[in-house]
Amino acid sequence: MNPERARLRHLPAIGALLSDDAAQELIQQHSRDLLVTALRAELAAARQAILASHDIDTVPTAIIQRAAAALFRQQQPSLRPVINATGVIIHTNLGRAPLSVAAIAAMRAAAIGYSTLEFDLQSGGRGSRLAHAAAALRDLTGAEAALVVNNNAAALVLILSALARDKEVIISRGQLVEIGGGFRIPAIMQQSGARLVEVGATNRTSLDDFADALSDRTAMLLRAHSSNFKQIGFVQQPALSDLASLAQERGMLMVDDLGSGALINTAQFGLDYEPTVQDSLAAGVDLVCFSGDKLLGGPQAGIILGRDEAVGQLQAHPLARALRVDKLTYAALLATLQHYRRGEALARIPIWQMISRPLADIAETAHRWAKASGGSVIKGESTAGGGSLPGATLPTWLLALGSADPEALKAALRRADPPVIARIAGGQVLLDPRTVLAEQERDLLQTLQRARADLAPRADSLSARSDSQL
Numbered sequence: 018m019n020p021e022r023a024r025l026r027h028l029p030a031i032g033a034l035l036s037d038d039a040a041q042e043l044i045q046q047h048s049r050d051l052l053v054t055a056l057r058a059e060l061a062a063a064r065q066a067i068l069a070s071h072d073i074d075t076v077p078t079a080i081i082q083r084a085a086a087a088l089f090r091q092q093q094p095s096l097r098p099v100i101n102a103t104g105v106i107i108h109t110n111l112g113r114a115p116l117s118v119a120a121i122a123a124m125r126a127a128a129i130g131y132s133t134l135e136f137d138l139q140s141g142g143r144g145s146r147l148a149h150a151a152a153a154l155r156d157l158t159g160a161e162a163a164l165v166v167n168n169n170a171a172a173l174v175l176i177l178s179a180l181a182r183d184k185e186v187i188i189s190r191g192q193l194v195e196i197g198g199g200f201r202i203p204a205i206m207q208q209s210g211a212r213l214v215e216v217g218a219t220n221r222t223s224l225d226d227f228a229d230a231l232s233d234r235t236a237m238l239l240r241a242h243s244s245n246f247k248q249i250g251f252v253q254q255p256a257l258s259d260l261a262s263l264a265q266e267r268g269m270l271m272v273d274d275l276g277s278g279a280l281i282n283t284a285q286f287g288l289d290y291e292p293t294v295q296d297s298l299a300a301g302v303d304l305v306c307f308s309g310d311k312l313l314g315g316p317q318a319g320i321i322l323g324r325d326e327a328v329g330q331l332q333a334h335p336l337a338r339a340l341r342v343d344k345l346t347y348a349a350l351l352a353t354l355q356h357y358r359r360g361e362a363l364a365r366i367p368i369w370q371m372i373s374r375p376l377a378d379i380a381e382t383a384h385r386w387a388k389a390s391g392g393s394v395i396k397g398e399s400t401a402g403g404g405s406l407p408g409a410t411l412p413t414w415l416l417a418l419g420s421a422d423p424e425a426l427k428a429a430l431r432r433a434d435p436p437v438i439a440r441i442a443g444g445q446v447l448l449d450p451r452t453v454l455a456e457q458e459r460d461l462l463q464t465l466q467r468a469r470a471d472l473a474p475r476a477d478s479l480s481a482r483s484d485s486q487l
């Protein structure tokens with residue numbers, strides 16, 4: 018008999034594997050069916066390895082261990098918490114704004130049982146879910162009316178569909194932006210049945226450009242925040258207040274897609290000045306829309322503020338029902354807005370804590386990490402991200418980890434539990450304390466120590482190899 022056939026014959030049977038103590042424990046944890054499937058897959062893999070003359074451990078404990086690891090991997094949800102050490106504060110791929118303790122508590126309370134989502138406690142009759150955030154938003158911003166939808170893209174779709182279908186919308190050529198993920202203003206317009214009229218040049222648009230394009234086919238003037246890019250040099254855009262006056266004079270709507278929707282002056286932290294929601298309303302726009310999970314620091318949502326009549330038309334449109342948000346979003350949003358009302362946004366909302374975090378505090382953390390991990394501390398920059406404050410950075414201190422193979426180290430950090438997301442620059446793996454939550458530090462340091470220990474021998478042999486090649 019050839020050696021492969023002998024090894025195949027010695028593979029344990031499923032029944033034998035299942036009677037093992039370790040297997041019995043796995044059945045308790047998962048289920049018998051899941052374990053049988055996993056064991057079959059491991060046996061099939063072992064057979065293939067044997068036939069290919071590969072080395073593989075086929076004793077029952079080894080096979081059961083591999084099945085246990087596979088089961089563990091399968092049970093991990095694909096949506097998992099990660100440690101964001103990139104220094105990008107509003108990281109769209111990592112879920113944008115982390116929520117405040119109060120917002121999480123409010124979501125939990127709303128999730129765990131029933132709530133007054135559409136119930137009026139006074140009358141005992143039906144209430145409106147729309148009322149929940151509207152009062153808080155009106156109070157905070159002075160807007161006449163407010164509406165919350167799924168996200169800012171949905172806000173734009175609703176505004177254009179309800180107020181500009183089969184009509185013209187005038188926008189500056191410099192603002193026909195792609196916000197990311199293929200989301201382009203012109204495509205949204207087309208989808209909504211509004212006709213796009215572009216005016217001005219890419220770098221310069223004047224008030225006259227808008228005035229000249231107005232006709233009885235026009236429904237609205239639209240300003241879109243350029244979000245994730247910045248034009249510098251010979252550039253010009255008309256003042257929002259001038260556009261709003263023009264729209265009003267001619268009986269049209271002025272809509273401002275603000276994108277980030279800051280309620281707080283960002284310039285006090287050394288960032289560029291980000292136009293605020295209050296600025297837009299003061300300029301006299303009919304509607305302003307922005308995201309809930311960018312500089313507001315709340316849950317994913319699209320917030321629309323403005324005049325009673327225009328918001329009323331949006332509410333009455335059938336799409337408003339399709340784009341509405343759930344009780345968890347209202348709960349988190351209301352709690353987030355409360356922080357602003359109480360004047361405690363900087364202290365309680367995670368993204369504002371990060372933005373306003375003193376540099377000395379970041380330095381202290383970076384040095385603590387360096388001491389624990391054997392890295393060094395270097396100067397760097399954090400960014401706002403998420404299409405907020407394009408080009409604006411905050412000075413920071415970074416943990417820099419030298420490695421013979423920085424890509425391998427970065428990947429090892431990503432494989433940790435919880436995964437750590439870092440970046441590479443100048444051949445070093447960089448970690449920014451600004452975006453790492455205090456309660457994540459212990460996990461982070463453990464991961465750093467483990468990753469470096471695991472990689473150290475390989476890294477040494479790599480450098481030895483490259484030395485010998487010189």
Ligand SMILES: *Cc1c(COP(=O)(O)O)cnc(C)c1O
Pocket residue numbers: 168169170171196241242243244245274275276277307308309318319403404
């Ligand atoms: C981010 C952004 C959007 C999209 O907002 P979402 O909440 O992600 O849908 C739209 N417009 C501008 C100007 C933005 O910056």
